[in-house]
Amino acid sequence: QKEVEQDPGPLSVPEGAIVSLNCTYSNSAFQYFMWYRQYSRKGPELLMYTYSSGNKEDGRFTAQVDKSSKYISLFIRDSQPSDSATYLCAPRWTGRRALTFGSGTRLQVQP
Amino acid sequence: GAGVSQSPSNKVTEKGKDVELRCDPISGHTALYWYRQSLGQGLEFLIYFQGNSAPDKSGLPSDRFSAERTGGSVSTLTIQRTQQEDSAVYLCASSLEWGGRIYNEQFFGPGTRLTVL
Numbered sequence: 001q002k003e004v005e006q007d008p009g010p011l012s013v014p015e016g017a018i019v020s021l022n023c024t025y026s027n028s029a030f031q032y033f034m035w036y037r038q039y040s041r042k043g044p045e046l047l048m049y050t051y052s053s054g055n056k057e058d059g060r061f062t063a064q065v066d067k068s069s070k071y072i073s074l075f076i077r078d079s080q081p082s083d084s085a086t087y088l089c090a091p092r093w094t095g096r097r098a099l100t101f102g103s104g105t106r107l108q109v110q111p
Numbered sequence: 112g113a114g115v116s117q118s119p120s121n122k123v124t125e126k127g128k129d130v131e132l133r134c135d136p137i138s139g140h141t142a143l144y145w146y147r148q149s150l151g152q153g154l155e156f157l158i159y160f161q162g163n164s165a166p167d168k169s170g171l172p173s174d175r176f177s178a179e180r181t182g183g184s185v186s187t188l189t190i191q192r193t194q195q196e197d198s199a200v201y202l203c204a205s206s207l208e209w210g211g212r213i214y215n216e217q218f219f220g221p222g223t224r225l226t227v228l
Binding site: 046102 | 144146155204220
């Protein structure tokens, strides 16, 4: 079993929809939870991060962590065609700098 | 300012050949990471360098893989006797590591796409 599980999609939604992207993880030592966005043929770029449990909002994006159920979510409101990309969750624990990535969910927002 | 750069952007090689992949981190970044992204395995950590500390090599898949970082800046990832399963995109990231911050963002380069025939 992988440490981080993520539905690979693809997920196709119409423009303006609310998108929910999710990951589950098994390592209870994870303390930092990142979401990266990766456009085709580009390197990943950090979208949001949260520390421990809770919610964090940034514009149209909301990251949510539930450590009790080991569940990570990213919500995108009013989705745009420019949001079409692969979204990777990447938790990390204090003792290790390297990130453990989920396999990524490919999102396609249809105009 | 300039981001992380990697070269070459694409590399095609024959099975059994050695390859070298180069990463130029963001100037002043003390930490450098190599990751590998393949269809079957997703994005996997390979190796991490931080300043003058011994590198964390725990992600290297075999002894055919090695990396060095010269002068605390440029890094080279070397794969000896390449195999077809080494075909992947190799990504480099750098970050400015210093105490007091909860998280130090890793900035990724565009990657080198390696194809082993």
